[in-house]
Amino acid sequence: DQQVKQNSPSLSVQEGRISILNCDYTNSMFDYFLWYKKYPAEGPTFLISISSIKDKNEDGRFTVFLNKSAKHLSLHIVPSQPGDSAVYFCAVNAGGTSYGKLTFGQGTILTVHP
Amino acid sequence: NAGVTQTPKFQVLKTGQSMTLQCAQDMNHEYMSWYRQDPGMGLRLIHYSVGAGITDQGEVPNGYNVSRSTTEDFPLRLLSAAPSQTSVYFCASYGLGEGYTFGSGTRLTVV
Numbered sequence: 157d158q159q160v161k162q163n164s165p166s167l168s169v170q171e172g173r174i175s176i177l178n179c180d181y182t183n184s185m186f187d188y189f190l191w192y193k194k195y196p197a198e199g200p201t202f203l204i205s206i207s208s209i210k211d212k213n214e215d216g217r218f219t220v221f222l223n224k225s226a227k228h229l230s231l232h233i234v235p236s237q238p239g240d241s242a243v244y245f246c247a248v249n250a251g252g253t254s255y256g257k258l259t260f261g262q263g264t265i266l267t268v269h270p
Numbered sequence: 271n272a273g274v275t276q277t278p279k280f281q282v283l284k285t286g287q288s289m290t291l292q293c294a295q296d297m298n299h300e301y302m303s304w305y306r307q308d309p310g311m312g313l314r315l316i317h318y319s320v321g322a323g324i325t326d327q328g329e330v331p332n333g334y335n336v337s338r339s340t341t342e343d344f345p346l347r348l349l350s351a352a353p354s355q356t357s358v359y360f361c362a363s364y365g366l367g368e369g370y371t372f373g374s375g376t377r378l379t380v381v
Contacts, residue, residue, distance in 0.1 A: 190370075
């Protein structure tokens with residue numbers, strides 16, 4: 157049973173527009189949420205995170221929103237750039253002694269067209 | 271450069287062969303993990319370790335063994351490779367306040 161779901165396998169946007177990537181989770185015990193970006197033939201790289209005590213976190217062009225009541229996480233990229241084209245994974249962590257354990261979504265392929 | 275180093279980058283095995291995927295980190299992180307990435311499945315946790323001498327199973331541990339004799343190294347062993355183990359394998363380490371760092375992956379094909 158998938159605890160973390162990214163229901164959109166792919167997303168295509170125009171350069172300069174907003175990209176919105178979505179993620180749903182089932183376990184209310186998850187307390188730390190992360191987004192990773194992955195280019196082909198490379199490992200995932202950390203993008204941005206948010207803890208369950210917040211509902212928004214910004215870092216430059218990237219903003220993550222957390223809606224705990226809906227168990228929904230989203231990543232906004234504004235403005236989108238062609239270099240943002242990659243696979244984006246959301247991941248969750250249950251905290252406590254589980255810091256070595258991340259549960260990932262299936263990933264969303266983002267393509268930003270010039 | 272500090273980070274997580276995985277070797278080899280590519281490997282082809284025959285069914286039934288054994289091999290060890292190596293992972294080393296130089297950031298003095300206590301937590302290390304192994305994941306596999308399959309199409310449409312995201313990354314799934316195989317095994318993880320919270321420190322030297324301590325390991326535990328993740329979501330998909332069958333067919334894999336791990337050990338953690340030092341803080342730096344966390345090898346993943348396939349005792350008898352099966353075609354279902356064809357995947358891309360990622361090692362990661364976690365440091366408090368530093369987050370997770372992933373290696374560049376090992377692409378394994380079992381024929």
